[in-house]
Amino acid sequence: MSATSSNRFAEAVFERYHHVCAFFHNSDEAIRRLAPFIHDGLVAGEHAIHIINVKRREGYKDRMTGIGVDVEALQRSGQLEVMSWPRTEQGGVLDPDAAVAMIDQLFNTARENGYPRTRVVGDMEWAIDVRDESLIALEARLNEVYARHNVWVICAYDLNLFSGSVVVDVMRTHPLALVGDVLQQNPFYVPPAQMLQELHERSNPPA
Amino acid sequence: MTTSNSRINLGGTVLNGDRHLCAFFHSEDEGLRTLLPFIAEGLSADEKAIHVVNADDREEYRRRLNKGGIDVASAEQSGQLDIIAWPDSHLLDGGEFNPERALGMIDQVLDAARKQGYRRTRGIGYMNWALQNQIRAGALMAYEAMLNTILPRYDDPIICAYDLSRSSGSVVLDVMRTHHAALIGGVLHHNPFYIPPEQMLHELRERGEIAGR
Numbered sequence: 268m269s270a271t272s273s274n275r276f277a278e279a280v281f282e283r284y285h286h287v288c289a290f291f292h293n294s295d296e297a298i299r300r301l302a303p304f305i306h307d308g309l310v311a312g313e314h315a316i317h318i319i320n321v322k323r324r325e326g327y328k329d330r331m332t333g334i335g336v337d338v339e340a341l342q343r344s345g346q347l348e349v350m351s352w353p354r355t356e357q358g359g360v361l362d363p364d365a366a367v368a369m370i371d372q373l374f375n376t377a378r379e380n381g382y383p384r385t386r387v388v389g390d391m392e393w394a395i396d397v398r399d400e401s402l403i404a405l406e407a408r409l410n411e412v413y414a415r416h417n418v419w420v421i422c423a424y425d426l427n428l429f430s431g432s433v434v435v436d437v438m439r440t441h442p443l444a445l446v447g448d449v450l451q452q453n454p455f456y457v458p459p460a461q462m463l464q465e466l467h468e469r470s471n472p473p474a
Numbered sequence: 475m476t477t478s479n480s481r482i483n484l485g486g487t488v489l490n491g492d493r494h495l496c497a498f499f500h501s502e503d504e505g506l507r508t509l510l511p512f513i514a515e516g517l518s519a520d521e522k523a524i525h526v527v528n529a530d531d532r533e534e535y536r537r538r539l540n541k542g543g544i545d546v547a548s549a550e551q552s553g554q555l556d557i558i559a560w561p562d563s564h565l566l567d568g569g570e571f572n573p574e575r576a577l578g579m580i581d582q583v584l585d586a587a588r589k590q591g592y593r594r595t596r597g598i599g600y601m602n603w604a605l606q607n608q609i610r611a612g613a614l615m616a617y618e619a620m621l622n623t624i625l626p627r628y629d630d631p632i633i634c635a636y637d638l639s640r641s642s643g644s645v646v647l648d649v650m651r652t653h654h655a656a657l658i659g660g661v662l663h664h665n666p667f668y669i670p671p672e673q674m675l676h677e678l679r680e681r682g683e684i685a686g687r
Contacts, residue, residue, distance in 0.1 A: 290643075290647050292644065292681060424643070426642070426643040426644040426647055427643070427644060428643070429643040430638070430641075430642065430643055431498070431636070431638045431639075431640075431641030431642055431643055431645060431646035432500065432638040432639065432641075433643060434643040434646045434647060435498050435638060435646055435658060438650075438658070439658065439659065444667070446647065446650065446651065446667045447651070447667075447669065447677075449667075451666045451667065452666070453666075454663040454664065454665070454666065455656065455658050455663055457659065465659070469500070
């Protein structure tokens, strides 16, 4: 594997914070920008979880092959897990407790299997039918899970699929952001409890 | 050049050197609630105020400012407050928004305010003038990027207020990249995602959103 390592993902901020939002205009741009992050983890013997919509699996495999990643071999060895997000409940509402438990379990298993770290790349296309406030509440909640594991999680948002309102709230729920080709600590991040409170007030405006 | 020494309070902080600011709101009420103290502070300090609004919204905007405690009629009569309706026909070129003409107009009004003796102008652009009038995102973002070449000539804070219910994800991200600071959830933060205008224009050309040259 030819690792085009990039030290932008090794910045100190990444040691402190584990949850990144990344914004792209299309899948090609996404894979180009994320390739170094994916490579570095695999080369270092870390566990990888890629969350990809079932309908997008073929394109995903092609793009991974294009950057020198053999998806099938890595899946056989167990180093890479390619999964879909569990089906959304009726009405586009997610169950954040179930999601937190599921993610916790995945990270625990990876650690028990001896992996020093797990790198997650989530193609957020799976969430386009999820209600905005439900998605943002989940993003806020997951910060607590990521904080207690040795993980780096990148949520990749295609800008053509999400509204301005969602993009701003995504900025507010991720302590790090990849915009263009620069990973930055994100000053717009607000603590999960504050975000959840604001979501609650938005859906229950004072009379 | 005389510049004002008075402080500019915005979004819970005192503005430092950042002058091209974006603000994101979920509703017009939220927007005005956040911006009213900034507007009132400038008027009390005898500064100039230039507000750009969507043409159809001008009367409604006057009413809302009045309700917020601003004496709109006297501020307009004295020339201290200009409420400008866009897109003005001068900004259109064959029906399309022409960013260079809009820049020229901004340059002109800021310069005129200074010549009238105002030490500072506080500008607010309510971007519904663009979002509600089918102005192409590429042309709008080119305008936002190029404003950064003009504003350093002045010391005037300019806020571009975006209604999130009318802004696409792509526009919001490009706005983040063309403003020195951003007001989100009522709080102003310096914005590390800002990129220089040439880089933004280059990217817009690469994405095919503006014509190459």
